[in-house]
Amino acid sequence: FQLADGFVGQTSAREACGIIVDMIKSKKMAGRALLLAGAPGTGKTAIALAIAQELGSKVPFCPMVGSEVYSSEVKKTEETKEVYEGEVTELSPEEIENPLGGYGKTLSQVIIGLKTVKGTKQLKLDPSIYESIQKERVTVGDVIYIEANTGARVGRSDAYATEFDLEAEEYVPLPKGEVHKKKEVVQDVTLNDLDIANARPQASYIMSMMGQLLKPKKTEITDKLRKEINKVVNKYIDQGIAELVPGVLFIDEVHLLDIECFTYLNKALESTLSPI
Structure with a gap:
């Protein structure tokens, strides 16, 4: 067995992921998907976590299982x-x-x-x-x-x-x-944070009292709201106020996703703000 950094075997996969890490660091992988296929127990998740470790803390890495799909685009803002x-x-x-x-x-x-x-x-x-x-x-x-x-x-x-x-x-x-x-x-702000902040505007005192009495519901983020947020983010990037750092979205057990999830992910990959 070839042992390196705690990994046994999978030499070709490690070498390929090393190239992927270099491309991510040079910001040439945004909007692309990487599929790790193999039998159970062959080290797919371990290699993905090794990619996260190699990228360091500056590149956002969001791991999840196949039963949930969220946005992992990240931008940076600066303020004095x-x-x-x-x-x-x-x-x-x-x-x-x-x-x-x-x-x-x-x-x-x-x-x-x-x-x-x-x-x-x-x-x-x-x-x-x-x-x-x-x-x-x-x-x-x-x-x-x-x-x-x-x-x-x-x-x-x-x-x-x-x-x-x-x-x-x-x-x-x-x-x-x-x-x-x-x-x-320099602050790291996710687009999801911006969506949630704008989806829950500050209410008046009476509405706040009503909100305490009523059962809270999950906030729905509409496509219209996402487009407005993306428009503002792109404006800040063009003005040099913000810098976009593409993150990495790792979905474990991806075979659990249905056709609607894959359709959404395919559409998300076409966005200029999409993660890897």
């Missing part, structure tokens, strides 16, 4: 936001007595100290941001950036790179400039 960025030097939540009574305490604010090359700053933030910081498992020495009411962990400061001989952390340099700055943030 005011953010706080730096290495965490202090992280201390402050608690006060519960105003509603009882023996428990409630979180009043979070004090975070940030350090950059140009200086340090101490921030007193709303307790709501502490939840997102806890989810990111932020500790002293991590490099983070804070925008609106969320905080994101970038990595561990490279000043701590010599703490351990074996470390799985991603080390990043100390941010340059001031702690408070305007930063261009």
Whole structure:
């Protein structure tokens, strides 16, 4: 057996998928379908997951089974936001007595100290941001950036790179400039997110009350709405505001799909925003 990166055999299939990966990275595979056919247990799903691993985190990869078909087109948008960025030097939540009574305490604010090359700053933030910081498992020495009411962990400061001989952390340099700055943030937004956001417009207070009383129904995304969203996305791409990154849609057990699903997929492949 020929063993490579955990795979046994299937040398020709691995070589062919390597060519496919190169074509995806060079954006020459969008709007095309790749069929992996073979007997059960021959490694079709394993090769597909290996393609996802090889593409990295920048290329969106959406795995699913043959009983569901969704859109996996992805675009990137950029916007300028005011953010706080730096290495965490202090992280201390402050608690006060519960105003509603009882023996428990409630979180009043979070004090975070940030350090950059140009200086340090101490921030007193709303307790709501502490939840997102806890989810990111932020500790002293991590490099983070804070925008609106969320905080994101970038990595561990490279000043701590010599703490351990074996470390799985991603080390990043100390941010340059001031702690408070305007930063261009790149966000990954799927067309499905845009469809859902526009299919559920903000209702009035009375309608919101009615929505709580009535049983919620699944939102229907019409072809008209999709065409309008695609028109706006194409406009942003032409203006240079957004960049299209074709994703990979992997459908396992594709033989479970009926003729209507295959017809839809064939039509979707003809779109300029179609995934691979």
